[in-house]
Amino acid sequence: MNQRYHAVDALRGLIMILMAIDHSSAFIARQHASEFWAGAMSAYDSAFPFLTRLVTHLCAPGFFFLLGAGVYWSGAPRRAALRGLAIFLIAQFLESPVMFLQGQLKPAAISLNRITAPPPNDGTALYWGLITLSGLGLVMMVCALLLRLPRWTWCVTAALCVFATNSLLPASGQPGPLWQAILLAPGISQHVVVVYPVLPWLAGAAAGMCFGHWWKTNPDLAEKRVWLLGAALLLAGMALRATGGWGNIRLPREAGWIEFLNNVKYPPSLVFWLLAMGVNLLLLALLVRLPARSPLVVFGQTPLFFYLAHFYLLLAIAFALFREAASLEMAYLVWVAVVAALYPACVWYRNFRMSKPPESLWRLF
Numbered sequence: 259m260n261q262r263y264h265a266v267d268a269l270r271g272l273i274m275i276l277m278a279i280d281h282s283s284a285f286i287a288r289q290h291a292s293e294f295w296a297g298a299m300s301a302y303d304s305a306f307p308f309l310t311r312l313v314t315h316l317c318a319p320g321f322f323f324l325l326g327a328g329v330y331w332s333g334a335p336r337r338a339a340l341r342g343l344a345i346f347l348i349a350q351f352l353e354s355p356v357m358f359l360q361g362q363l364k365p366a367a368i369s370l371n372r373i374t375a376p377p378p379n380d381g382t383a384l385y386w387g388l389i390t391l392s393g394l395g396l397v398m399m400v401c402a403l404l405l406r407l408p409r410w411t412w413c414v415t416a417a418l419c420v421f422a423t424n425s426l427l428p429a430s431g432q433p434g435p436l437w438q439a440i441l442l443a444p445g446i447s448q449h450v451v452v453v454y455p456v457l458p459w460l461a462g463a464a465a466g467m468c469f470g471h472w473w474k475t476n477p478d479l480a481e482k483r484v485w486l487l488g489a490a491l492l493l494a495g496m497a498l499r500a501t502g503g504w505g506n507i508r509l510p511r512e513a514g515w516i517e518f519l520n521n522v523k524y525p526p527s528l529v530f531w532l533l534a535m536g537v538n539l540l541l542l543a544l545l546v547r548l549p550a551r552s553p554l555v556v557f558g559q560t561p562l563f564f565y566l567a568h569f570y571l572l573l574a575i576a577f578a579l580f581r582e583a584a585s586l587e588m589a590y591l592v593w594v595a596v597v598a599a600l601y602p603a604c605v606w607y608r609n610f611r612m613s614k615p616p617e618s619l620w621r622l623f
Contacts (some may be wrong), residue, residue: 262329264323264555266473268545269538271558273320278568281315282593285572288366288583293523295507296378296431300371300520304332307370307586308516316541318390319526322459326392326412326466329401331474336441339402341622345393345562353391353555356569363576366583377524378433378445385449388440388469391565395455396440397463400456404464412467419461422503423525444524458525479518485543499529551602560604562610563623567603571596 284290291311292298302308329338404412423441428434433445439452446452473480499507499518505528510517521530548554557564575592584592614620 264550265542265546266327267558268552268554269542269558270324270561271552271554272479273538274557274561274564275316275554276314277317277565278572278597279310279590279593280317281312281357281568281572282596283574283586285360285363286589286592287370287586288363288591289370289586291371291458292377293521294377295427295522295525295527297375297445298377299375299508300373300512301520302371302516302520304370304375305516308520310586311371312519315521315523315530315534316515316538318421318454318459318523319462320391320538320577321394322359322397322462323466323469323535323538325398326401326463326464326468326471327473329398329405330467330470332403335402335405337622338405339399342398342402344395344397344622345391345455348566349389349391349395352566353389353569354387355390356573357387359573360576362407364431364582371585376433378443379489380433380445382446382449384446384451385454389449389451389453393456393459394590396456397460398543402468402591404467408418409468413465416461416464416468419457420528420531423458424507424528425463427507428526432601435592442525453524455525462526462531465535474617481483481543481546484539484546486623488536488539488541488543490536491539493531495532495536496531499530505529512566556601556604556608561606563607564600564604567600568596571599 280290289307291300291307293300300311332338350610359567377427404415427443428438432449433439433452436450436452439445439447439450440455442455442457443617444452444455473484478482499510499521502509507522519533521533523530543601545554572592576594580588583594611620611623
C-alpha cells in the first residue's frame with residue numbers, strides 16, 4: 259500500500275490513541291463527560307477536564323468517516339456486510355460486558371464536569387447497551403448496501419442524514435420507541451441504551467465513501483488539497499457555532515470559549531461534525547509526510563484489536579490498583595502505560611493477521 263494510504267492508517271492510529279485518553283479517564287479517574295441532545299450535557303469549571311474531553315472528540319467522527327472510506331477502498335459489498343455483522347456481534351459479547359463491569363467501579367467523590375440532567379430516558383431500567391462497536395457494525399452494513407448504488411447517492415445520503423439529525427429529534431426531549439433510538443435519537447429506550455444511532459453517524463460514513471473515491475482517483479490532488487478541505491470545514495463549523503441556529507442542536511449556555519466548543523455529540527450536531535472533521539483532515543494533511551514505519555501506522559492497522567485489548571487492560575488495572583477514583587493526572591499516566599504496553603502486542607497481531615490469506619477469517623477484521 260502506498261504512502262498516502264499509510265497516512266490514513268496513521269490518522270486512524272492517532273485517533274485510537276486519543277480515544278484511550280477518554281477511556282482511561284472513565285476507568286481510572288471515573289470522569290466521563292456527556293453531550294446529549296437532551297438531558298445530560300456537561301459543564302466545566304476549568305479547562306483541563308474540558309480539553310481532555312475535547313481532544314477525544316476527533317475520535318468517533320474519524321472512526322466513522324474512515325470506515326466509509328475503507329468500505330469504498332475494499333470494493334467488496336458482501337465482505338463489508340459480513341465485517342459489519344461480525345463487529346456488531348463482537349460488540350454484544352465483548353464490548354457491552356466491559357461497559358457493565360465499568361459501571362461497578364466506585365465513582366469519583368467529586369466530578370470534574372457538571373452534568374445538568376440524566377440522558378434521555380423513557381423511564382425503563384437499563385439492561386443492555388448498543389455502544390460504539392454496535393453503531394460501527396450497523397453503519398458498515400448500510401455502507402455495504404450503498405456501495406452497490408451510484409456514487410451520487412452517497413453524497414445525498416450524507417446530506418439527508420445530516421438534515422434528519424438536526425431537524426427531526428423528538429420535540430419532547432424524550433426518546434421514542436427502540437427503533438427510533440437505534441435510528442436517530444440516542445438515549446435509554448425499552449431497557450436499552452443507544453449511544454451511536456445509525457442515521458447520524460451514517461452521515462459521516464457516507465461522506466467518507468465520497469472522500470475515499472476522491473483520495474483514490476485523484477491521489478496527487480487529494481494530497482495537496484486535503485488541508486484546504488479541512489480548513490474549510492473547520493471555518494464553516496466555527497461560523498455556524500458563532501451565528502447559532504440550525505446545525506447546533508443546543509446553543510452555548512454562557513459566554514466563553516469552553517461553551518463555544520462544547521457541542522452536542524449524541525447525536526453529532528452539524529457543528530460537531532464540521533469542527534471534528536476539519537481538524538481530522540488537517541491532521542491527515544500533516545501525516546502524509548509521516549514515515550510508513552511509524553507506530554501510528556501500527557495502531558491504525560490493528561484498530562479492533564487495540565480497541566478491545568485496551569478496554570480489558572484498563573478494566574484489569576482499575577480493579578487491581580484503583581479501588582478509589584484517581585486523579586485525572588494519574589489517568590494520563592495509566593494511558594501512557596497502556597499504549598506503550600499494547601504497542602508490541604499490536605505489532606505481533608498485525609504481522610500474524612497479514613500472514614494469513616486474504617480470504618481468511620482473521621483478515622475479515
